[in-house]
Each structure stands twice: as structure tokens, then as C-alpha cells.
Amino acid sequence: MVQYLNPPLDLSFAALSDATRRGIIDQLGRGDASITSLADQFRMTLTGMKKHIQVLERAGLVITRKVGRVRTCTLGKRGLAAEAEWIEAHRKLFEARFDALDEIISEMKREESDDSAR
Template sequence: MVQYVDNHLDLSFAALSDATRRGIIDQLGQADASITNLAEKFQLTLTGMKKHVQVLERAGLVVTQKVGRVRTCKLGTNGLKAEAEWIEAHRKLFEARFEALDEIIGELKQEGSDEPAS
């Protein structure tokens, strides 16, 4: 069996599968923040927040910079272009399949209404 492999998409979608990590992305969309500030906002331990940030960082969604004792997080420069393109392509596929199904259902309904009533 051939398997489609795209590690970048795997990392991105895995990172975005968690509500806390999506919240971190939302927060960093408003302003850069330290891990300490993010931990306080999301009521997590520093260790817990560091783990979430590491997942986002591996996916390229967040970058961090350490200045002194403070590690600041900001959105990555890659954005979600590849992810959005993948989703859009599959949305179009689903839409086309549902339109075809609607046509078949419409034809079946029309055939059923053409039969004489008993």
C-alpha cells in the first residue's frame, strides 16, 4: 500500500489539533508573548506551556527567541498557506461529490414521481 507522506502537514495538523495550541496561535496573532505570560493566560504550568510551544515551533507555526531569562514567542513566518491549500482542494472535492449525489437524488425523486399512484 502506498502512503502519502507530507511531514510538514502532519506536524501542522497535529499541532493544530489541540485547542490550547490553537488558542496560543490566536493569542500570538494579537501580540508576541513570553512563555510565562502565555502560561498565566491559559492557566498552565511553565513546563506544560513549554511543551505546547515546542509542538508549535516544530511545526513552524511559532518561533521563539530567548533574551536573558525570557523566552518570547511570536507567529512563524510560514503562515498556513500549504495547510489552507490542502483544505481548499479537499473542500472542493467534497463539494463536487455532494453535488453529484444531489443530482442522483433529484433524478431518483423525479423517477418516483413519474410512476402512477396505486
């Protein structure tokens, strides 16, 4: 099996595969939040939220900083440009293949129509 090595993409897509983590990204897009407030909002334990935040931090999607006793989360600076670029390239590939398939189906229908007219 061929394996492609792109750890940043792997970490990002793994982090974003979870609905709670996507929700955290959405929430942080509206503004910074403490881990405690995120845990409350998502109705989960502080320990559970910390684990989600760690996954997002490893992927570079979230940054945390400690001020006093509060750990505040913000969106990471790198964004999702590489992920969007990968998705767009593959979207174009699928689109081209579906266009080719449409052409084959159209050709088969024309041939079938010609055969039935004879």
C-alpha cells in the first residue's frame, strides 16, 4: 500500500474528523475562550475538553496560553490553507472524472438510440 507522507495534513484531518473539535474551531472563530467555558458549552468534563484541545494544538489549529489560573484558547495562525488546497485539487480531479463518465454515458445512449432506430 502506498503511503503519502504529509504529517501536517494528517494531523489536521484527524483533528477535524471529530464533530466536537469542529465545534470548538467554530466557537473560537467567534472569539477566544477558556477551556472551562468550552467544556461548559459542550457539556463535557474539563479533562475531556483538555484532550480535544491537545489534539487541536498538535495539529496547529489552536494555541493556548495560560494567564494566571485560566488557560485561554485561540485559533492557530496557520489556518487551513494547505487543507483547502488539497481538497480543491481533489475536487477538480473528481469533477474531471465525472465529466469523462458523463461523456461515456452520453455516447452509449447515442449508440443505443442509433441501434434502436435501425
